[in-house]
Amino acid sequence: MLLIHCPYCDETLPEPEFAYAGEAHIARPADPMALSDEEWRDFLFIRSNPRGNHFERWRHVNGCGRFFNAVRDTVSDKFAMTYRAGEPRPNLDALKEAAE
């Protein structure tokens, strides 16, 4: 069972308080009707599915209820960091350097 840091509560809490919510930083287009079928398909269905660091969304559903973002390694299942929704995608190289 993972321990997850909610950036709103600023507490590290057990996984059952949270719900996974898919890949992060995929903004809904401002005018979906302006998109081609291919562009809309990509928005709907195409995800990065990386081996390694994954930018993803979680919701502190049994807590404060807020959606937030996280960087999690899909191999080790370890969280590199969590951050608030709306904040820019963090620079992974900088993260790595900070860790070393």
Add this chain to the structure above:
Amino acid sequence: MSQPFRIAGHGRVDHAQPVRFTFDGRTVEGRRGDTVASALLANGIHLMGRSFKYHRPRGVVSAGSEEPNALIGTSRGPGRFEPNTRATMQEVRQGLTAESQNKWPSLSFDVGAINDRLGRFIPAGFYYKTFKWPRSFWDKVYEPFIRQAAGLGKSPTEADPDHYASRHLHCDVLIVGGGPAGLAAALAAGQSGAETVLVDEQAEIGGTLLSEPGVRIEGQGAWDWLAAALAELRTMPNVRLMSRTTAIGYYHQNMVGLCERLTDHLDVLPEGAPRERLWRVRAGQVVLAQGAIEKPLVFDGNDRPGVMLAGAAQTFLHRFGVKVGNRVAVVTSHDSAWHGAFDLAHAGVKVAAIVDVRAEVPRVLTARAEALGIEVLTGHTVTGTTGRLRVATVRVNPVQGGRVGAGRTIACDALLMCGGWTPSLHLFSHTKGSLAWDAEAGAFLPDRKTEECEIAGAGRGLWGVAAALEDGARAGAAAAKAPGRVAGVGTFAVEGDRTGSGVVAKELPTDRDAGLAKAFIDFQNDVTAKDIRLAVREGMRSIEHVKRYTTNGMATDQGKLSNINGLMIAADALGKEAPAVGLTTFRPPYTPTTFGALANLRKGRHFEVTRRTAIDAWAEATGAVFEPVSLWRRAWYFPQAGEDMHKAVARECRAVRTAVGMFDASTLGKIEVMGPDAATFLERMYTNPWAKLQPGRCRYGLLLGEDGFIRDDGVIGRLAADKFHVTTTTGGAARVLNMMEDYLQTEWPDLDVWLTSTTEQWAVVALQGPNARKLLEPLVEGLDLSDDAFPHMAVVECTVAGFPARLFRVSFTGELGFEVNVPARHGRALWEALWQAGQAHGVVPYGTETMHVLRAEKGFIIVGQDTDGTVTPQDAGLGWAIGKAKTDFVGKRSLARPDIVAKGRKQLVGLLTEDPAVVLEEGAQIVADPNQPIPMTMIGHVTSSYWSEALGRSIAMALVEGGRDRMGEVLHIPMPGRTLRAKVTVPNFVDPDGQKLKV
């Protein structure tokens, strides 16, 4: 019984306390502190079970939780039968009933042993090769065969009457294993002040110290030192010692699952005591001090009862005071078995010979053996054993320059084997910690860690008590390291330690036809060396493939004894080094764990939450039959005396269509959407237009996913410019709120809207039927309920029966209808007030079944029943619910995708069977042409089907390809034994013009 193999006064059992139990119906006496295995051995019984594939007679191999052979069924009365219990772990208790497994009709004479003679016809991969075709053989021939052969023991047939507990625990240091390394770690961590937990799977903490009383630590005998160490730990308030507790799994971020066995060893069950307790421990640091597991040697006849691990014999001798035989032989590739042989010789057992596969053995060992009068055969191999139900002789041959010389037989009643030791790293492997092959140790040792843990002692290849103590103290101190804590590293003076080394062997060389040898690797699954080599010959290259092809390591012992032997032989057959072939993956649980422990409190009524409405108790008192709807229990129908479900539902339906019915609709999901941007928000979320909906009016709302498929629906009422009362399906409430929150928080955080779940704040009573207004009118204060003043789809805040209410005029039945919402605490009182008032108007309570029938008569969909996540508004005939002028809403863009606008999509239609008495089965498949060959092309399925009391015939709804172009067409529904015919219609069966609403 005399217990002829018990040594009086020896061991840690209580010789003054006899314990009687039965084994296959025969009374056996042991001592308090025995396991079933040690008690049986004390009585000279080695034969404890039969293997699962060949039904070969088998004896106990080990003395611990890794035991593959001695699996028994245990019982203490109805419901308390457990199969596959390891006789080496089950402590004896008065009156225990134990039975052997895989035998018929008896353990000593078994008919299934014919498989043993046929063994050459059941090689590795037999199942894959044999059970392939034809398809028709599966049901009648293959499956029964596999079912009969598969699995061990027999399943309990009654419900388990025991209960199981569950707890969470947080600590600084969790130490797994209570041998010398674990104890030293606990002392170091405990003395530092860290919150420390030490767990051990055995009844007694002590590990190898229990089997090595001759070692002296700090000037004390091992057992005295152990007693002192445990006493010291017990005085520390920050230390918790847990025996009979198995660490079953090591999960992320230092969460370790423990299973504590609480009552299986007790003569009398304490009233109300849980049988087992599951612990979820979150530890700052974990110290894995699980020691090592001895490996068997692989030679022909190594599975005969009486052939066992040398270390196990040493444990039976010292811990339980039991000789495993009167005349034993030893075969080994490691020094450790020599010490076991010496201990047995000291205890008066005749050691016939020590056979060592190594040409060179430390002189100190051979000299000691010679001094004890034991024949030493170094550079020898074992090529066979004899004895029907117990080993009688062992055949040994010299090996010189790779050539196996002439054999001779040595008589023995037990043969002790040792192929070296495998560090016990299962839990470490659960964490995906990597292992590295250590050529010198001939073992995989821990390499890269992924969790905050330390491995101590034999787990990282350190051999001997002194090394284990020192390493444990180091690990404990390291684990306890934290600001403000000082952990000293202890040193221990140890005398009489038995360090040693060995070589890693594949199957032992033989002068006989290796193809005929029954040299077992996995005892429980009857996998031989020959099977592994066959798997490699047949193309298996990965050790994972070899494992699945041969089933090596797939038994309940999870390869604890067999993995490394299997790997060495596979590597040899592949011509590769062991690390290049690799290890299979260890997964939790470490040892078999009861479902009871895993389910613990979550059984029966506690399996999941049951949500009840404020009116639930009234329904129960009135004799309602309930059905679960998501977590809610809902009144399904209200049978009167003599009524079955069909009759009750027909009566309820008639009452609603001719008088009035009352329905508890409290489970409907409810979300309060408030704020200046509430209407804008709903515009974007729902397909329908909301901006122009006037306060006091409501509208059917349809919610799609971004993919354009229907997710939910419900009536939404506008109470004020900035206040909406949104209803959702009963099962969809949480999902809809989550989806709304998602869009609000992450896509449109600029909108000023608040979402509040109010599902449980409101009790809701639906009044449906021509008399609904007459019933309600007298109870509503200061409000004109006439059709002009309060028309269909109106909503108002008012007072009903004296309670503050939100009153909706809505209909899910096609009849004149109202839904009264009052604060949940008034729900029961409101219901009873309406019930009283309704007596003059022929009111009946109705349940969810009648609700379903009435809505189906009108063709109203149930999301999740008439839709399945691939249905668009157009598919469901709900195109009218889409705001045509809207430029965007969730899912709108998808409604223009090529797949969605394509012709031939499945559309919701009505079906009327040709035989009006036949009610179709929901889920039944539909075909256009019943005479086509099988498999037929299915063009849809029945989604809803009921007896319509209003029409006096059956009705159905169905999703059918191009359904709306098939009006009037006859379709076919193939069912077992017959094919039904039904005509496609519009899905609106009763009052299609909606005249009944306009009253």
